[in-house]
Amino acid sequence: MTDAEATARRFIADVWNARREESAYELVADECPGLGGTGPEATLAWHRERRAAFPDLRYKIVDVVAAGERVAVHWRAAGTQMGQFGPVPPTGQVVSYSGATFLRFDAAGRIVEVWSCNELFQLLQQLGVEMLPPTVVNGPGA
Numbered sequence: 001m002t003d004a005e006a007t008a009r010r011f012i013a014d015v016w017n018a019r020r021e022e023s024a025y026e027l028v029a030d031e032c033p034g035l036g037g038t039g040p041e042a043t044l045a046w047h048r049e050r051r052a053a054f055p056d057l058r059y060k061i062v063d064v065v066a067a068g069e070r071v072a073v074h075w076r077a078a079g080t081q082m083g084q085f086g087p088v089p090p091t092g093q094v095v096s097y098s099g100a101t102f103l104r105f106d107a108a109g110r111i112v113e114v115w116s117c118n119e120l121f122q123l124l125q126q127l128g129v130e131m132l133p134p135t136v137v138n139g140p141g142a
């Protein structure tokens with residue numbers, strides 16, 4: 001296991017699952033983008049927002065691929081929506097969804113970039129949100 005992989009696993013175990021916010025200050029560099037800013041506090045802001053909606057949210061690592069300063073983590077998450085999630089009021093619904101998070105590390109081994117993609121549509125459908133395609137509007141000359 002590389003140092004970057006070990007740090008990525010610790011980031012998920014400590015910050016995402018155990019809510020050890022102090023770990024974010026050790027693992028996340030000041031220039032790392034987050035919710036509304038940069039650095040550990042901006043990274044924590046995103047997790048606090050998600051935890052407000054899903055207080056029992058837990059992530060399980062499915063697979064990790066590490067190469068040099070980059071790590072890709074495929075994960076699965078599950079939790080109960082007890083708070084507002086975007087426009088969706090609390091439902092009490094348990095959801096389960098997958099995603100991938102890509103991390104880049106600096107020379108000191110701190111996270112300088114976090115980029116995630118997840119099955120947001122699947123999550124919203126589990127909360128009872130109806131997905132409708134946009135209506136087609138004929139443009140000029142149609």
